[in-house]
Amino acid sequence: MTGVAVRVDALSVERSGRRVLDGVSLEVPAGTVLGLVGPNGAGKSTLLAAIAGILPAATGTVRLGGSDLAALGRRDIARMVAWMEQHSANDIAMTVDEVVGLGTFPHRGRAWSRAQQADAVAGALSAAGAAHLAGRSWGRLSGGERQRVGIARALAQRPRVLLLDEPTNHLDVSAQLATLECVAGLGITVVAALHDLNHAARYCDAVAVLDGGGLHRIGPPREALSSATIARVFGVATSVLSHPDDGRAVIALDGHLGGAGYSSSPRDPRS
């Protein structure tokens, strides 16, 4: 798919009467990976939820491949956008195939036959590098394996856009990188909220820095993740270096900035 996969125009979202996202506009070209970074409460999850059509827009629009989200039905949206959850539930009494099969939900009924569903599941499993897990019981998977299966489930939806909300928080580092590599290499449009700035720098084509419900900066990692921006938004001193192999941005942490520099967003519900 070419063109713009996701387009957000002056989007504002309210939750419990509070404006948690204010006037955000951005574009995600098809096939690229956009990383969303920002402190807690900046609005990353909210933005993802708005793109998925789960939270309504108070003002502004979201467009998926040119179609206005507000005009689409839930199932239509679900056929275009897949969501990967942060924490997989512990006790799902299903096999890997069955969990991945859940992803075909939006396509069941008139759209896909049983055979097509089975195809989608098999394809998704191999694209996610989880084909070897087929037939296993969910309860016995490790955290990293569950994440793979989660990706496979999202892929079984045959979406154009994949949304991930901090997909690597609870994994150990090798699982983290394996997940991000897999996701980045899929070739579909990905919007991922990430905690780790270096992950964003390494795997994303573009990074959007959110702060207090607003979009602070968006651009390639080297531009968006400048020391000045990081200091301003995160309240930490960093040096942005160049990787010796390919010159990509590598962010070295120098220290905490006390006093006025610490930005715990006044609108952070957790502060």
Next chain:
Amino acid sequence: MSRLRPSLAAASALFLAACAAPGDADPADAVGGSAVPSASPEVAATAAVAPATIDNCGTPVVTGTSPERIVAIKSSAAELLLALGLEDRVVGAAFLDGPLETGAGGDGGAVSVISDGLPGQEAVLALEPDAIFAGWESNLSVDGAGERSRLEELGVLTYVAPSACKEADYQPHPMTFAVLMDHIREAGDVFGAVAPADALAADLEARLASIAPDERGLTALWYSSGSDTPYVGAGIGAPQMIMGAAGLSNIVGDVEDTWTSVSWEAVAAEDPDVIVLVDAAWNTAENKIEVLQDNPATAQLSAVRQGRYVVVPFAASEAGVRSVSAVADIVDQLAGITVQD
């Protein structure tokens, strides 16, 4: 609490008087103005009882005192006291099962009813009783009239109808009229009415002997309550005692319990000749007949199809002074019932 001191003192005085001079004082005379009919010298002599301790449902109770201020809980206790002529000494009755039957002593309507339900401790103690006669052991609990040990400390004698002891060891096994007479005599010892108790027991025994039980060997069900699962008289309690004396064979008679829940199927399997209906204000005999007729299964019982019912008032369904009349009443009702196969 201070109001109790005088009665505590009085109780102690009585106690000491009784202990100090066994055989000298007639407890009945010490209580001036009682309703006990004046005793002849021979009776007066035999009426003096040496204080003894009996085991009442596991609690020791001293006999030979003559409580002046008795609270009766449940009709069985109240009616026994009335039958012993102790009405003047009953300061209050509670948790009755129906209108009190006039006893040998006087008009039962003069007894003041302090509570329709189980009274609390304060309500009972406010009457400054020196004795409580409970028809059910559960009446004497923390959320009822009070725990027995506590009441003893306050100088209140507590006595439970022995046929209603909860612990299996104390339950009559089975309940018989002989046991009932013993209980009546024991109550006479406890409440200082030995002569009336003897007289009452003798009277009841004579009346019982004069009743000719039904000769036909009819089978019966004693239906107390319940519609889906009937609660019925079983093998060792008052219902069995009464039915046996009336000449009825209890279809649940081999269950070793006083009352029990059975299934209608079990009843249908036996198809009793007669159904004894317990008539209570909260669950009348008419109501039970409706239940029987409304249930398509029980409607087929021969007793239901032919209306072979005998009615017994609830207060007569527990062992007490009404039991003999209940037998007579049942025999009378049976005389009017014909059983064809």
Next chain:
Amino acid sequence: MAATARSAWGLSAVLALALIASLAAAASIGVAGLSLGTVWQVVADHLGLAAADVSALTDAIVWEIRVPRVLTAAAVGAGLAIAGVVMQALTRNPLADPYLLGLSSGASLGAVGVLLLGLGSAVALSVALPAAAFAGALLALAASLAIARAAGAIGPATVVLAGLAVSQFFAALTSLVIFLTAQGDSYRQVLAWLLGSLAGSTWTTVVVAAAALAVVLPLVVAWASRLDAFALGDTAAQALGFSVRATRLALFVAVSLLTGAMVSASGAIGFVGLILPHLVRGLTGGIHRRLVPAAALGGAVFLVWADTLARTIVDPRELPVGVVTAVIGVPAFVIVLVRARRRRAS
């Protein structure tokens, strides 16, 4: 995957046969000691297949006591099991049961109120009691949902807490009503109702229970995939393309109607709705398209046998069936827990 699917359908087929056999057997077992031939004579007679030569009383025992009772037991067992499956899925909580929203306490309050009001007429009672129980259950449902809403939203956590509060409240009210109005031995009838019993089963209860099943079961089966999706979490489920809120609310109401109908027929029988889902899930897995029918059949078989035990094991007395389901159910539950733990550890 295909093999699992086949074996799961095989399980349902086996359970269906087991149910039919259980119904036949249970109808032939009872304290009245009727022979198999007699029982089937009566059934055949009523089905118009052959005439029977038995007394009216024997006919009544079979056709008015036993047959309605085993059929009601089957329907109630199925309904409670389904309700348990759905509640566990909607709240993602393995300890959820049909009475989660305070339904049993609400029904008890309704029933006890009617029992102790002394309606006088037994006929009126036989209609008023189930109706009041049902109404009480719905009242508890409304209260639970309202409280959950006030606490934020009708989500898994708020609903459990709201249901707990409502349950306690109605139970306390029930105790109060009993305390204020119970006379003589009327408390026994109340106690029997509170423990749950199939002794009052009639053809009416069969119809009521079966009707409730017929209405709710198709809905649950149609939404089986949605129930699966709930396991992923609310957001992920919503992103799969259906309204989580609306589905959850609709299913809570449907299951409450189902449970209310069952409770009105037989009182609050415990453990069936809690344990059957776990027992069956161990055999079919968590996909609801297979779990729901199997749980329904399993629940039916379980309760038919539990009730048969309850009404024969202490001849001529009757045990409350809730006692039997607990005595069987709790050890079964413990075994399931231990096995699950061992599976996770391996």
